[in-house]
Amino acid sequence: MTQDSVQTAAAESARIVVSVDAMGGDRGPAAVVAGLVASARDNPDADFLLHGDVAVLTPLVARQAGLSGRVTLRHAAQVVAMTDKPSQVMRHGQATSMWATIDAVKQGEASVAVSCGNTGALMAVSLIRLRRLPGINRPAIACLWPSRNPGGFNVMLDVGADIKADAEDLLQYASMGASYARIGLGLARPRVGLLNVGTEEHKGRAEMKLAHDRIAAAAEAGAFDFVGFVEGGDIPGSRVDVIVTDGFTGNIALKTGEGTAKLISDFLREAFAATFLSKIAALLALTSLKRLQVRIDPRRVNGGVFLGLNGTVVKSHGASDATGVAAAIGLACQLARSGFRERLAARVASTMRAGQDAGAEGSPDNGSASGLGVGSGQ
């Protein structure tokens, strides 16, 4: 073995592999490949397994010089449609690109999977192939939410993995969400809040009070601060870093926030197109307005992360364009690079050993893993 090949081997061992589902998004494989091009440029340490119809994918990939030598195509004959029932995909979906994408993580060929397909089906396939982390009853989907906090984002979970959650589940969400914020947002001791209809302790459903007390008791072991109940207005606020809720409420809050942001953006565009003066103003303010748009662009934080499985899965929005896909793959790369999967598993295990403050995943300054820097324009 020559010196050169030893160096190549060492460099290759530091590379990360991301498994990407090319099919199943609303905009088809062309949008996924376009996003992949941007991700490959931004993440030179990453290689990709791309799953789908090779007849479609081969020409799309071949015309991109930046993907040369970085992408391995894997043929999958079937596609999961947005209207497919999760239960059917679980039973009969073995030949789909989604299944193959998850399976590559299961087989250890890739350390993280990305798909913009049907959320319910993706969670079902992830559950059946990757299985739950020991001690986790219901996995959750965590999203990043633009906020007033210095890092620019808060974490909210569950935003749609399951339609309900009991007190035990909400406690596990608190622990997993704190881990994600610690690694993803670089916060040593994230502040966790439980979403409710009022901040006073007597308000809300009875199960919320139970969850409140369980999370409060586990905060020390989970290495987070529990601020108690928070309200919808705190999701984009600065009182907390992590908002814990059931998947029904979280999903509706997420889509309400996205819809409201979109409405205002459209109104803003109309306002600037309204008069001659306002059109001039739009030109003058172009830089500032672009900065604003970047700050609230939901595509920038595209990528719900499935937490609580033996493997990391990033769910990109079904309607993602190239920018959205690139953000989701970028998030996947950073999670892979940080050893997120192992650190989360260690934290869940340590939180389960009640009262013990094992700190297995370390502080964000430890080791080779750095914060994801999602707030700094990834």
Add this chain to the structure above:
Amino acid sequence: MTQDSVQTAAAESARIVVSVDAMGGDRGPAAVVAGLVASARDNPDADFLLHGDVAVLTPLVARQAGLSGRVTLRHAAQVVAMTDKPSQVMRHGQATSMWATIDAVKQGEASVAVSCGNTGALMAVSLIRLRRLPGINRPAIACLWPSRNPGGFNVMLDVGADIKADAEDLLQYASMGASYARIGLGLARPRVGLLNVGTEEHKGRAEMKLAHDRIAAAAEAGAFDFVGFVEGGDIPGSRVDVIVTDGFTGNIALKTGEGTAKLISDFLREAFAATFLSKIAALLALTSLKRLQVRIDPRRVNGGVFLGLNGTVVKSHGASDATGVAAAIGLACQLARSGFRERLAARVASTMRAGQDAGAEGSPDNGSASGLGVGSGQ
């Protein structure tokens, strides 16, 4: 009786009386009186009963020429605090300004009540004094939400009267929400949607499917179109006019939307203050930006309406300033003027007579009641 006094009596009989709680808001009675001044100017056919500490209120009212002869002060020695438990206020709150405000409607002295106090207490006092409409199990709070629809607003309920709702309650919300949209937004046949985590019928909680089928079966009798499940993104959208959900989910969606809108407004302000050019741009675009601000200003649609009681109660936001209070009182005046209470009660009764399409409240073009015109800059 002279001709003059007959005319005066006739004019007075057409006047409306609004009962206003001056206390209990976060900004105190001065903000309420300031809002009252604007409302009195905009609603010359309205007189007001103002409840609270007369020692505080007398000088506040006396210095406003516009309120002369329009306001009757009613002394109430106590104030409901934001931290008071509803159950305690129900038992021991008889001397509070909130109680007296509701009682004036109960006694027939006023046709509608307005308060910016503690929501839970206001609902509790309203329930105990006004009682539920026959056939209504859980009253609801309906709010107006800025939307892409031509009228500029959608109706959502329940946004916080109760923390749960079963299929029967959700059906009643659909009927009451449709009535509110018919009268409030001038829509002959409102489109009603049931808030869920997906629009496919197999998604969501089991009780949602039951509610879906109940509402679908009652649409004809309720004189509305049922579009089925809608998602969070549809709340500010144009697919529906009325969004039906339980009070837990609705309250969180409302506050999430408000918080998101506030975040973006603040970011926008920062963007325009960022550079010299952007400051110039802000000046040039002032008119357009002001129009935008009006379109998304939550104070403009301040006023949740309690539906399902023997009397109309408008809940103003606790943190309302003069603009917010004026919007809530303005809404109260318009509801009083339209005979909303009687028309809603007739519709609920007719919807209960299953299969019958009684149309008791008439179309918005009928009779003397006009649409509230909330979308046209009230």
